[in-house]
Amino acid sequence: MYGLLMRLVIALIHTSLVRGTFSRVSLKHTHFLRNYTSLMMEKETLCEPLKKSMSEWQFSELKLLQLPLDEIKENYVRRNVQNAVFSEVSPTPLREGLKLVAYSKDALVNILDMDPSITETQEFVEFIAGARVLDSSIPLAHRYGGHQFGVWAMQLGDGRAHLLGEYINRKGEHWELQLKGSGMTPYSRSGDGRAVLRSSIREFLCSEAMYYLGIPTSRAAAVVVSRDPVERDQFYNGFPQQERAAIVLRLAPSWFRFGSLEILARQHEIETLRQLVDYIIQEHYPYIEGKNKYLRLFAEVAHKTVDLAVMWQCVGFTHGVLNTDNMSLLNVTIDYGPFGFVEAYHPRFVPNSSDGEGRYCYSKQIEVVLWNLEKLVQALSPLLEEVDRGELLEIYYSLEGYANFKLSQGFRRKLGLTKDMPGDMQLVDKLLRLMELTETDFTMVFRQLGEVSLEELVDPEATKGLWALEKLQSHKDFEDFVMAYSMRITAETELTETIRRENMARVNPRYVLRNWMAQSAIARAEKDDFSEVALLLHVLSNPYVRQEEAERNGYASPPPGWAKTIRVSCSS
Template identity: 55%
Template structure:
């Protein structure tokens, strides 16, 4: 199979000089500005935002009415709203054992298993209005009904839904872990919305399955809040991700040893309704290859290609190579986008990597505060395997495991081609990363020194521990005239931090010289363009922790505030400024720890 050859460079990865460089080929997602731009307003009250609030006093409410709201043509009842599991059940053999107990499962993709309702009453504490209305065609007033809360907590199964737990395996921290699977998640079914887009709905934290191993099948409030907020936050940053429709909490006690130090505590149980186009991941293929289930592997990959990669000829003998090539490209894009906003996934195991290259399974993730290539968000990651500067390398490792899983479907010549496809990955990533960072700096066109300019800035940031997000944001707000005069006022606190470096203004002079090479550009246009792709607000760990502490006391006000703010991360917002979301992180933020226990 022909592949475009790309000239290789000797430039090291900008996040770690020892990490391989990476390049892009294949289909380009969206233009950088198109991906990140969100509206034209630059400052408003958070109360103006409607992307997801559970305060429904201003919503159209008619929970007993069937059909659609006359206002927005969205359903105002679940009675006629349908999910279906039919295609998944017809396409794959189900686990023949119906009893729900932990075991090794073979010769199937899914086990049919019912969610476990909470013993205490479930309370809806957050909802994404955009997911509910735009993806699922429901009027947000539906979320006020008892039926909706029962549905999203696992207490009520809708007609057409056959809850399924997915069987998969995976390499965890570089070691084959064998069978893993949905140990606390239930795939409720598929919904095809009015635009013809297919969405799979899954509950997370909804009880035990055959894949629960030693787990209790539950999720706790703190991790559920983090997943709900971060999946929505990444979406509004323009990064492919699963979505979160709702968050419910109960008073059921869930025992957790958060930091694996013997300190077991009772925490509140919670369930997130997650939405994605697919939940298949690298590990979905790995378990079948490792178990020698070759024909079922072929069936699964053919299904994935036909369902999610319609541009691949499903009858072509090279379809598995085409599939692998696209996943390699898209995975490099995804990780480059993570890096462009300083996001570290935290647990980049193969079972957490999507075949559709969307961000899945939020656990001990973290956004960098100050720039540090060795940033490790997961306190359980003692060796720093998943530090932010190593995510690109881990991506290649995971793709190699996917390649090996596909090997039973490839002839000897195709296996060599797959190896060559993977060799292109470093360049794919590197070129995309440079493209994103050039856009973050407002640069047009190409210049031979662009890589150097970007790496120079990041080294200054590393030396001064400058804030990653706000350094780029404030470069998008300060005028060229101020930079030329070396005049940096207190409002540009991140630039003041980096300006302590003796070489900073040397870099500024290089930067200004490069900006002068932009054709038909003005300083105002530069700043507008840069502000549309450099967020002012990200979900910093201290912000999530503050919201979690209040939520544990039944105060969800900061969860709602963060949800509103993160829907418009590029726009300056009064409430966000008053909350300090664009200020220096508080000193206590440095002591925060996040683990895999959730």
């Protein structure tokens, strides 16, 4: 109503301006009213009812069609697609015994404008299963390349994923919807295009967990499982087993990655490369303009990518497969495969049993990210003049110092400190060394350090039951650390005990998605009991606050003994 009224007022003012009956002063009123109209129209949009059926919901205009498409429309595997960014290809639907495993209410309501009741409809389940392709959808598979484990792997691409379309929600946000595990594409290589239930649950839960930890990430809206069989050799040891196929509906502002540019540069498709980079700037970095736009794009992506890696380090998250094709150009965490959160602290923690050399271990993540950014430099270089390439390298060489600064800043916050002072990283290193020697849990030691006063840290009675601190206290050098920590806190005259502990509670989670927790939920889900998936989603949606149900389930307790036997590989 307000929007209609204000549009009428604006129309009248515009007519008066054309006839010359308004003064210059009135132009200010016009500007104000137009802004007001825009705000009221946005308010009206936000008040629109959420969609309760897929027949009410539709995709927005697919701007990605501006980019070159594969001329071949048939869906068969090809090792060398050329002069294309996407191939048009439809999903292969799951068929047998479809069941909705879980959904994210937040993703549905606040991203997709869907009412949660939509999950009770068969058409929603079929939509996730790839069996209901909307008329407004033009499914695409993205062509990209990448360096995998340090080696150029040539053409890769969406081998089991279909981008269904773009959606602009009520808040004006742009999101791309993608099914993962939805069948073969021209980029499937030797794969079957499917994903299994265990990996789909892990991706669903970790995507949402990372979001609530405050870390930029793709989102997961829902998971559907079927009785359709797929065969997987989970640990590549010659013993394949039959598993059930599943699909995740995942969301991101964009799925473009470093490898999106690498394949075009490597194949000398420079005009297509320029077209893609210009599109990315126009759609996702519109504030970047001018002749130095490619330099500015790299600087923006590079610094935010380092920021992202530092966030991973600070919560103990280890990606597991930091290939260049898994690095987002929108600086969000994507492609959750064999990830893990550090438990008993070890800097060379490797969550991926396929990573025998530990290339992607916890302590090397920032180093690897910098290596990957060097490959992005190489991919952008063909678009630059010689003098600009030198400046591009200068930006790149400055990143290591930037990463060290941000890492120090992040861990300083984990200790409740607010000011940058000399020796801060030495204090952090002292603590991490103690944690390594005592095999103390990464998440809980930082959490529990903020749950007691400095005086109580060296009092075994005061810390009784705080299992991570008890373990840390067993080392002879623990009191030396506490003394150094106390002196550092004293150096910040405005940092009271209350403020320190409040600071730590805000940045140190009590609950993270430990592999044993995910495995427990997966074991139940394999028997069609999805209750623990739902429980974990609920708990991980509020990771910084103590929750009784989580405590009863041991989510903040020492990991069970069997947790040490869990192995996660690239198989999914």
